[in-house]
Amino acid sequence: MSSTTPADAVSPAPSSPELIAAIDMGSNSFHMVVAQLVHNEIRPLEKLGEKVQLAAGLDARNFLDEASQHRALACLERFAQRISGMPRGAVQIVGTNALRVAKNARAFIRRAEKLIGHPISVISGREEARLIYLGVAHSLSDDADNRLVIDIGGGSTEFIIGQRFETKELESLHMGCVSYRDRFFGDGKITQLQFARAFVEASRELLNIRNRYRSVGWHHCVGSSGSIKAIEQVLTHNQWGMHKITPDGLVKLKDEVVRLGKISQLTKLGVRKDRLSIFPAGLAILMAAFDVLQIEEMEFCDGALREGLLYDMIGRIHHEDVRERTINSLQERYHIDREHAAAVEGTAVALWKQLAEQWKLPNEELTELLRWASRLHEVGLAISHTQFHKHGAYLIRYSDLAGFSRQTQQSLAMLIRVHRRKILDTVFDEYALEDADPLKQLAVALRLAVVLQHSRNCEVLDSVKVKANKRSLTLIFPKDWLQSRPLTSADLEAEKGLLTKFGIDMEFREEDS
Template sequence: MSDTEISPLQDPTQEAQETANENPLLAAIDLGSNSFHIIVARMAQGEIRTVERLGEKVQLAAGLDEQQNLTEEAQERALNCLSRFAPFLTGIQHDNIRIVGTNALRAAHNSQQFLNKAEAILGFPLEVISGREEARLIYVGAAHSLATQKGRRLVVDIGGGSTEFIIGEGFEPLALESLHMGCVAYTQRFFNDGQITAKRFQQAVLAAKNELLNIVKPYKKLGWQQIVGTSGTIKAAATVLQQQGWSEHNITREGLVKLSRELVKFKQLDQVEIEGLKADRAKVFPAGIAILLAIFELLDLDEMEYTEGALREGILYDLVGRFSHQDIREQTVNALIERYQVDAQHGQNISTTALHLYQQVKKQWQLQGDDFNLLLRWAAQLHEIGLAIAHSQFHKHGAYLLQHSDLSGFSRQQQSVLAVLVRSHRRKFPMIEFRLLPDSLQQPLIYLAILIRLSVLLNHSRPDEAITCVEIKVEEKQINLQFPENWLEENPLMQTDLELESQYISGSGLTLAFS
């Protein structure tokens, strides 16, 4: 057999397909306040191996007007970038893609308008994450890119609209914070007319120090043995300092002072030109260096190393964790149950009944995928969390806690979904709450809410084991519950509850019948 011949027992196409199935493609898109990034990778032998990587300066934060709305021009820049990203998602499984927005989209009052347009281009849902969730994911990405060592590390990420600070050990973050200062935001605030002066630069440094005062004491008390920076500003600083010979390897305080003096000599942002600095970062570089210098001075840092791992890598590793049953959201839900002393057994019974009903209707109600079963289970487990505040209207208290707490692993939209499901599990059906959610989610979540309501009702007497003897059938807007023979006669209170529930459910546009 020649070297070019292929054995009939080997099919390279099949072999490649098997490899792809075992190591599927993953994709993460980071919609940052300064830059948008996409990374496509494959998980192989416990490592994420990059297949494609692309980044563009969009400066979304610069497109926030006085009313904190994204301008049409800024949206157009962002959507054009996403149009170039979209082809990279072709062929990747839906559950293997995560697209997150950060500070600029947290701040924009019209962010949902933009998200709807972006979703139409990409064909996948987008989520806006909280500052602390952003910090957690940054730490996950950085930790996986660094050599394992004993002790704590401080990770700093200067973005366009916010700066994240994390202290962690190994792969576990111990302290998370996101402060409202970033290279784009500070450029607009201190250098908005394009002028650079020593006075303005110092004002930016002092403003950053003022923001840092909130975390200095607790962070120093916790302490660290390693200092790591990540993302654009810090990468650019490391590159410039080395190119200029102001540091050998890491970023140093002495080097930053020299760099600061050099920057103010340019007088104009559009004249900033230093060896090692990319032209598309030059205009926001002085503001970023002002923030970095403030961090060094107030936290008493002498040196900082740079690592490539950041938010988008953290998103990928978080996705991998979900596949391997290490979903941080599970830990978060369990922590909430413990913190607020929720009746875990009863919550589990509600969850079991809800999933029993879900399996029977998911096809007709088109509830497959998109984490619907997970959201249903978590909302069922947490439906009584509001009792920690008061029994009266505890469903509303529970919704408030879930909406406004920092929940690791959850996007703001997922928190809103959990809040609405908990809010709607009893009493009047709150249709107005569902109308505040994205159009594509409204009807599916109404269905999930009904499944939780029915599960709570069926387990009203708090039995030792979940009620799973009920069959549910749906047809158009009709819901039919079928009980075992004589079951309702033996449980007369249940029949009364069902009659009242049928009135509540009618508020959702559906009707309930039972026999």
């Protein structure tokens, strides 16, 4: 299920998996790493990569064409054989820029998930940057100095400044080796003018981050993408830099690339055939980064997004989940009443456990989403009490939330949007039916918890019993409980009317004596 069950939201990590795997569905290439987790250490067993060029299949309206989808699905089918039988929480799969942009990404993801048997998350550019840095940081020796990490992808380029395993600056710029190839080198020629145009356009993008990044500063610069690896290999092959990338080496390489004049001629410099078409674009982007950010030297590191996914997974296994830190940070930043939020969370989860069992829903997979929504349901109060559920939904949907995929943010925002007042069916229009129904049922649990905690006495109500079938539910309270709480009874009566319009018939009563 692509909307309600993205990998980051609902793939509970196994307690001690023998094998774990990560797949990076990049705009240019798809990569998979399968590893063994031994005493909290990752031991890579196999790495696979295929040039899919998903971004090349985006048409003028940003729809993926059938040919690019076919290439992607064929690749995933081969990957699926390697991870067959691995439990759901042991595999993490993410899509990046091409799937962020594609207007038909949701339909494609449903096809891909059905084929590979695991959820696929589309992550934001900054979340991609965070995971890239995590992979790089674990691949390098420990260093207390700031480092700048650059990763040139097919549709975007990520820039991260971090220290040890923590990031300080994260940015994803809309420039990539596939998109720039199509814009500037689509005819297969490499002229001085074409290269200059690509360089200038990349420089313009980089001006947006120059001052901020130069102000923070770094001691080492690391490149982590296939494009940078290819450039470093060509520089070493031609003795323009021994396993180092420098401004002088890049200038010599650019001069030779322009002198040769055609992409097909770049094999003379040692460029691999599978990287020929995107090599000039990647070179233009890297040279612009060196120029605008005044980089003196860069080393290549093989760690990248897929390794970052593995280390992020280990963090979840050991309850060091960056998503929990994100939720706590939001509660602090927007001055959320944590005691009340905890009471809503406890009540919602108590109700949901009963509902999920009777509605035959994957309780474990959706409970975490309900917990997060409960903790953040009042986030919109930081803007205004009037329609705060709408303000909260906007904040969550469009914020950069470390650790969360786009799908999870969308589902989280939707739950906050419908936790009170009238529920509009149009809110669920962007979801497929199989995704919308569980979210609707999750929303019912959250709404009831909010109603039951209206008095804000901060006591978890876990004594309420629930009987439910597909379109109806009955709340059963302890004897005399409702009678002593006339305001709650009135609130439940009002909620009954709202849920009826939502297609849920609700009744409530006390236990028989």
